[in-house]
Amino acid sequence: xxxxxxxxxGIGNVGSSLIESLEENKNIIENxxxxxxxxxxxxxxxxxxxxxxxxxxxxxxxxxxxMTEVKNCDIIIELIGEEKGISFKLIENALNRNIHVVTGxxxxxxxNGQYLFKLAEKNNSSLLFEAAVAGGIPIIKVxxxxxxxxxxxxxxGILNGTTNFILTKMDNDNLSFQKVLEIAKQKGFTSEQESAxxxxxxxAAHKLTILSxxxxxxxxxxxxxxxxxxxxxxxxxxxxAKKIGYKIKLISExxxxxxxxxxxxxxxxxxxxxxxxxxDGVLNAINIETDHLDxxxxxxxxxxxxxxASSVISDIYEISLNPNFNSLGYQYEKLKNFxxxxxxxxxxxxxxxIMTIDKPGVLSTxxxxxxxxxISVEKILQMPEEENLNKPIPIIITTHKIKKEILQKVIKDxxxxxxxxxxxxxxxxxxx
Amino acid sequence: xxxxxxxxxGIGNVGSSLIESLEENKNIIENxxxxxxxxxxxxxxxxxxxxxxxxxxxxxxxxxxxMTEVKNCDIIIELIGEEKGISFKLIENALNRNIHVVTGxxxxxxxNGQYLFKLAEKNNSSLLFEAAVAGGIPIIKVxxxxxxxxxxxxxxGILNGTTNFILTKMDNDNLSFQKVLEIAKQKGFTSEQESAxxxxxxxAAHKLTILSxxxxxxxxxxxxxxxxxxxxxxxxxxxxAKKIGYKIKLISExxxxxxxxxxxxxxxxxxxxxxxxxxDGVLNAINIETDHLDxxxxxxxxxxxxxxASSVISDIYEISLNPNFNSLGYQYEKLKNFxxxxxxxxxxxxxxxIMTIDKPGVLSTxxxxxxxxxISVEKILQMPEEENLNKPIPIIITTHKIKKEILQKVIKDxxxxxxxxxxxxxxxxxxx
Numbered sequence: 001x002x003x004x005x006x007x008x009x010g011i012g013n014v015g016s017s018l019i020e021s022l023e024e025n026k027n028i029i030e031n032x033x034x035x036x037x038x039x040x041x042x043x044x045x046x047x048x049x050x051x052x053x054x055x056x057x058x059x060x061x062x063x064x065x066x067m068t069e070v071k072n073c074d075i076i077i078e079l080i081g082e083e084k085g086i087s088f089k090l091i092e093n094a095l096n097r098n099i100h101v102v103t104g105x106x107x108x109x110x111x112n113g114q115y116l117f118k119l120a121e122k123n124n125s126s127l128l129f130e131a132a133v134a135g136g137i138p139i140i141k142v143x144x145x146x147x148x149x150x151x152x153x154x155x156x157g158i159l160n161g162t163t164n165f166i167l168t169k170m171d172n173d174n175l176s177f178q179k180v181l182e183i184a185k186q187k188g189f190t191s192e193q194e195s196a197x198x199x200x201x202x203x204a205a206h207k208l209t210i211l212s213x214x215x216x217x218x219x220x221x222x223x224x225x226x227x228x229x230x231x232x233x234x235x236x237x238x239x240x241a242k243k244i245g246y247k248i249k250l251i252s253e254x255x256x257x258x259x260x261x262x263x264x265x266x267x268x269x270x271x272x273x274x275x276x277x278x279x280d281g282v283l284n285a286i287n288i289e290t291d292h293l294d295x296x297x298x299x300x301x302x303x304x305x306x307x308x309a310s311s312v313i314s315d316i317y318e319i320s321l322n323p324n325f326n327s328l329g330y331q332y333e334k335l336k337n338f339x340x341x342x343x344x345x346x347x348x349x350x351x352x353x354i355m356t357i358d359k360p361g362v363l364s365t366x367x368x369x370x371x372x373x374x375i376s377v378e379k380i381l382q383m384p385e386e387e388n389l390n391k392p393i394p395i396i397i398t399t400h401k402i403k404k405e406i407l408q409k410v411i412k413d414x415x416x417x418x419x420x421x422x423x424x425x426x427x428x429x430x431x432x
Numbered sequence: 433x434x435x436x437x438x439x440x441x442g443i444g445n446v447g448s449s450l451i452e453s454l455e456e457n458k459n460i461i462e463n464x465x466x467x468x469x470x471x472x473x474x475x476x477x478x479x480x481x482x483x484x485x486x487x488x489x490x491x492x493x494x495x496x497x498x499m500t501e502v503k504n505c506d507i508i509i510e511l512i513g514e515e516k517g518i519s520f521k522l523i524e525n526a527l528n529r530n531i532h533v534v535t536g537x538x539x540x541x542x543x544n545g546q547y548l549f550k551l552a553e554k555n556n557s558s559l560l561f562e563a564a565v566a567g568g569i570p571i572i573k574v575x576x577x578x579x580x581x582x583x584x585x586x587x588x589g590i591l592n593g594t595t596n597f598i599l600t601k602m603d604n605d606n607l608s609f610q611k612v613l614e615i616a617k618q619k620g621f622t623s624e625q626e627s628a629x630x631x632x633x634x635x636a637a638h639k640l641t642i643l644s645x646x647x648x649x650x651x652x653x654x655x656x657x658x659x660x661x662x663x664x665x666x667x668x669x670x671x672x673a674k675k676i677g678y679k680i681k682l683i684s685e686x687x688x689x690x691x692x693x694x695x696x697x698x699x700x701x702x703x704x705x706x707x708x709x710x711x712d713g714v715l716n717a718i719n720i721e722t723d724h725l726d727x728x729x730x731x732x733x734x735x736x737x738x739x740x741a742s743s744v745i746s747d748i749y750e751i752s753l754n755p756n757f758n759s760l761g762y763q764y765e766k767l768k769n770f771x772x773x774x775x776x777x778x779x780x781x782x783x784x785x786i787m788t789i790d791k792p793g794v795l796s797t798x799x800x801x802x803x804x805x806x807i808s809v810e811k812i813l814q815m816p817e818e819e820n821l822n823k824p825i826p827i828i829i830t831t832h833k834i835k836k837e838i839l840q841k842v843i844k845d846x847x848x849x850x851x852x853x854x855x856x857x858x859x860x861x862x863x864x
Contacts, residue, residue, distance in 0.1 A: 021724065029581045032649065032762060130578075136725045138578035145577065145753075146562075146570035146746045149461045217464065275731060278710055292453065292742035293568045297731040299707060310724035314578045321577075322754040330464060 003036045004320045005072050009064035009090055010079030011044035011051065014104055014131065017305030018077065018312050019053050035320050041067045068093045075319060077312060078103040079131075088112055095119045095127065100323060102315040104131030104308055107197075110206035113213075113220040118332045127327045128315035133207040134159060134284040136307025137300040138314060143214045143288070144329040150290035152215040156253035156430070157286035158279050159207040159265075161302040162190040162198040163230050163250045167267075168280045171238050171247065177231060189282065200229040201265040204252045208263055211286075212254040216338070217330045218261050224340045228266040237353060237425055240396050241269050244379060246351075247277045251430055261338035262346075268430040269351050275299075276430075344405035349378065349429040352399070354414065355392040355422040362419050363395065373410045376400040392421040398429060435468045436752045437504050441496035441522055442511030443476035443483065446536055446563065449737030450509065450744050451485050461745075467752050473499045500525045507751060509744060510535040520544055527551045527559065532755060534747040536563030536740055539629075542638035545645075545652040550764045559759045560747035565639040566591060566716040568739025569732040570746060575646045575720070576761040582722035584647040588685035588862070589718035590711050591639040591697075593734040594622040594630040595662050595682045599699075600712045603670050603679065609663060621714065632661040633697040636684045643718075644686040644695050648770070649762050656772045660698040669785060669857055672828050673701050676811060678783070679709045683862055693770035694778075700862040701783050707731075708862075776837035781810065781861040784831070786846065787824040787854040794851050795827065805842045808832040824853040830861060 008015055022029070022037055030036055043064040047055060061067050064086065067076060076094040078101060080087045087108050091101050095116065103109065109116075109129050120127040130140045134157070143152070158164050162184055169180045181199070184190050190198045197203045205225040213220050230250050238248050246269035254263050270277040275297050279285040284302025287295050301307040318325065328335070356362045363382060370377050381396040399407070411424050440447055454461070454469055462468055475496035479487060493499050496518065499508060508526040510533060512519045519540050523533050527548065535541065541548075541561050552559040562572045566589070575584070590596050594616055601612045613631070616622050622630045629635045637657040645652050662682050670680050678701035686695045702709040707729050711717040716734025719727050733739040750757065760767070788794050795814060802809050813828040831839070843856050 025581065025583055025723070028583050031766065032580060034763065136728060138574055138728075141578050142570055142574065145750065146573050147742060148464060149457065149745050149749055150742055151457055151460050275707075275710060278707060290742070291457070292738045293732060294739075295732060296568060296570075297729075299729040299731075300725060300727060306724045307726075310579060310582055310722070313581050317581055318577065321757060325753060331466065334463065 001030065001034055001036050002320060003038060004074050004316065005038045005040045006075045006077055006316060007041040007043070007067035007070055007073050008039060008077045008079065009043045009067060010081060011042060012079065013305040014308045014312065015044070015079045016052055017309040018079070021306070021309050021313065023053060033317060033320070035317070037316060040070050040073050043067060064090050065093055068097050068099060073099055075100045075102055075316060078105060081105050083107040083111060091116055091127065092119065095123050095125050098123050098125050100126040100128070100319050102128045102131070102312055102319070104129070104312060106132040106203070106206040106210065110209040110220060110222045113210070117220070117328055120327055121332045124324070126319050126323055126325060128318060129210065130311035130315050131308045133210055134286060135300070135302040135304060136310045137284055137286065137298050137302065138311065139211065139286050139298060140214065141314065141318070142298065143211070147288065147290055147293065147296065148329050150292045153289040153291065154253065154255040155211050155215050155286065155288050156251055156276070158249055158276060158284055159204040159252045159286070159302065160198055160250060161282035161284055162195070163201070163204070164279065164284070165189055165282045167230060167233065167238070167248055167250065170233070170235050171242070174235060174239070176235050177233055199231050201227040201250060204250060205263070205265045208252040208254055208265055212261065212263050213335070214329055215254060216256050216261065217335055218338050219335045224261050224338070225263045225265060226343055230267050233267055234425065236394065237427065240353065240381070240383070240394065241351065244381065244396065244398065245272050246270055246429070247272070248427065249276060249279070251276070256338060257341070259338065260341045262341045266428060268428045270430045271432055274430065274432050344403070346404045347401050348404065349401050349431065350399045350407060351427045351429055352397045353425040354395045354397065354420060356395055357419040357421065358393045359419060365417065366395065366414055369410050369414050370399070373406060375402050375407065375410060433462065433466055433468050434752060435470060436506050436748065437470045437472050438507045438509055438748060439473040439475070439499035439502055439505050440471060440509045440511065441475045441499060442513060443474060444511065445737040446740045446744065447476070447511045448484055449741040450511070453738070453741050453745065455485060465749065465752070467749070469748060472502050472505050475499060496522050497525055500529050500531060505531055507532045507534055507748060510537060513537050515539040516544060523548055523559065524551065527555050527557050530555050530557050532558040532560070532751050534560045534744055534751070536561070536744060538564040538635070538638040538642060542641040542652060542654045545642070549652070549759055552759055553764045556756070558751050558755055558757060560750060561642065562743035562747050563740045565642055566718060567732070567734040567736060568742045569716055569718065569730050569734065570743065571643065571718050571730060572646065573746065573750070574730065575643070579720065579722055579725065579728065580761050582724045585721040585723065586685065586687040587643050587647050587718065587720050588683055588708070590681055590708060590716055591636040591684045591718070591734065592630055592682060593714035593716060594627070595633070595636070596711065596716070597621055597714045599662060599665065599670070599680055599682065602665070602667050603674070606667060606671070608667050609665055631663050633659040633682060636682060637695070637697045640684040640686055640695055640697055644693065645767070646761055647686060648688050648693065649767055650693050650770050651767050656693050656770070657695045657697065658775055662699050665699055666857065668826070669859065672785060672813070672815070672826065673783065676813065676828065676830065677704050678702055678861070679704070680859065681708060681711070683708070688770060689773070691770060692773045694773045698860060700860045702862045703864055706862065706864050776835070778836045779833050780836065781833050781863065782831045782839055783859045783861055784829045785857040786827045786829065786852060788827055789851040789853065790825045791851060797849065798827065798846055801842050801846050802831070805838060807834050807839065807842060
């Protein structure tokens with residue numbers, strides 16, 4: 001029987017599920033893999049907190065850093081989750097002592113991973129992070145081990161469960177963003193503290209940064225991201241989008257074009273035929289396009305103790321099989337710096353909602369502005385909601401592909417027209 | 433730069449795509465993995481056939497068995513595809529000479545794999561087969577490397593693209609099975625020879641046999657399968673199913689219950705809310721349920737040269753990283769023999785179409801038969817299609833879960849009633 005010794009730092013939702021699973025599945029694990037996983041130490045905030053396992057079965061450390069001194073510890077599992085601070089220090093210390101590290105810490109990897117992966121490679125240690133992206137979906141290993149020698153064209157996905165829950169709930173129950181945000185907080189999907197990262201799109205962008213490095217060998221650089229959140233999404237737009245065959249989802253996507261890196265997280269209209277449009281609630285999903293595969297689509301639970309613990313265990317297993325894998329697939333020195341794309345040069349189809357007074361000539365004036373700027377209109381819908389002539393009515397327009405800076409110029413002109421009553425809502429349409 | 437030497441037997445669609453990709457992506461592969469893949473020999477039926485690469489760049493072998501004598505050959509790629517015969521002999525010879533083998537041959541693995549995996553283990557060689565199941569979807573490695581230490585509850589999927597194309601096309605264009613089968617043959621999705629395997633469900637059952645072994649550590653035993661094909665699926669049933677919220681798909685599923693192995697391939701009604709119902713055309717998809725993951729869903733191209741070659745390359749890469757992986761995840765001696773389930777004991781919900789004369793009392797007589805047998809009816813739809821009283825009308829019934837043998841007894845009784853005009857159509861409903 002092979003053995004591997006681990007210490008676990010951070011006994012929250014994921015840490016507890018991990019310990020519980022290693023206890024419950026001890027026989028399954030040993031039978032399947034001939035591997036005995038020994039927990040040599042655990043460290044959490046409070047030894048006296050009620051937990052789903054018996055703390056007294058394990059050696060407790062008040063200071064997680066002390067666990068790097070434990071004799072014969074093969075792997076430190078970092079589940080504290082600080083963007084830098086103690087999490088960074090712990091990982092750094094462990095790697096310097098040739099101890100492998102498994103973490104679920106996306107912010108840390110996205111923002112401070114560059115230094116740590118170099119350190120891991122220097123010390124012939126692994127720094128694995130399957131749990132950092134999309135919870136139980138094994139997306140890191142699928143890219144790194146399974147399609148790695150494809151030429152990867154594009155990765156796009158729904159990487160944040162909280163925002164996807166909010167958008168789904170707004171859609172299903174015809175509720176406003178604010179109302180659903182409150183429900184999400186009540187359900188514990190997001191806290192006051194987390195919600196800025198979730199809602200603002202930053203959590204998804206952290207994950208996209210990591211995926212982008214795996215797919216394209218780009219340096220881990222969070223600054224490459226263009227990020228828009230969902231706090232401006234109106235229930236009206238969700239409903240209008242549905243009428244023309246789209247759902248609104250927070251989509252993260254990455255690709256390389258003309259040697260520039262495009263890392264974009266933004267709410268987009270997704271065609272009903274795209275499998276991403278069927279991903280509802282807290283689920284995550286990822287679609288990959290390569291020279292070999294038109295699409296490879298993965299969907300599953302993107303968060304939660306049990307699913308995320310599954311990813312941590314898969315990293316322990318990977319290290320037990322072969323500690324000499326490159327943590328990123330690439331050797332560190334192969335990582336490249338790509339120039340960041342320029343947002344104004346983005347080419348996209350767009351959805352526009354223009355609120356106007358209902359009077360003759362409005363539609364022709366607006367469409368003329370588009371035509372004059374060379375913007376090709378795909379669909380126009382004028383939908384007076386009720387018989388109230390004093391209320392502005394929405395005109396919904398979808399465009400063919402156009403550079404964003406050209407669109408923005410026309411939008412400004414149209415917003416200046418005296419019958420346009422509000423700022424125009426602009427949303428990108430995802431091309432399949 | 434690490435190097436790995438391969439010989440390729442079988443230069444059909446997949447073999448050609450493999451060679452083309454290794455040529456085109458030479459730089460990508462070397463840059464990403466620091467791995468040089470050298471082709472030391474190729475073998476096909478006809479050296480003079482027009483191909484998408486220059487045959488004269490490679491050493492040609494008329495007899496693929498001779499490639500096992502090639503000095504320094506690390507891996508034989510078997511893409512000939514015979515269920516036994518030369519494919520078996522080649523793999524056996526290679527393993528006996530400590531040469532690793534990569535194959536896409538599902539029938540061979542499902543029917544003769546047991547002996548070959550034992551041989552591979554004895555010779556410390558790998559026998560990898562990512563390409564044997566679901567083309568470009570990396571399902572083998574996801575099970576073997578990523579969720580292996582989960583307790584896997586159930587795997588279900590759409591594993592045959594041809595039958596899925598046929599069912600989708602029948603649905604979309606309101607065509608009969610025979611009509612669409614002709615179209616599938618014209619499109620080259622299936623041949624006269626292959627179509628018995630495809631349509632009959634046997635190709636899917638081969639793949640399910642392999643997945644089942646990976647998930648549950650069962651001996652590779654094709655005899656464990658219960659297989660029904662799609663040749664009896666009527667367009668009427670596709671249309672009626674749609675009216676009550678289901679699509680009909682050929683579903684392969686495997687699980688262990690009371691220490692018995694359930695390997696079932698059969699057409700089933702899939703609820704619109706199940707992601708498998710959105711898998712259309714030639715796509716494949718697989719859903720896995722474990723103790724950690726409510727569902728992990730993968731969708732992609734299940735066949736074709738390029739996608740399947742991607743899986744072959746991933747196996748070459750895996751061997752280059754670590755030739756000591758267990759080919760099946762499990763050590764050979766850990767594989768277990770499970771007793772096969774008894775079909776009559778299957779518990780399922782069912783869809784029934786009963787063709788009757790439209791006269792008073794029919795519905796109450798039928799429902800009474802169900803009630804008397806303890807079968808709980810979920811939905812009843814009586815749908816006279818036109819005003820033709822002489823034509824039998826369909827009664828559609830869905831049941832709650834019931835043992836198949838109990839259902840079959842009632843069905844027999846109802847079929848004997850004088851107003852029932854045809855044998856009753858019975859289809860299983862997939863529980864989410």
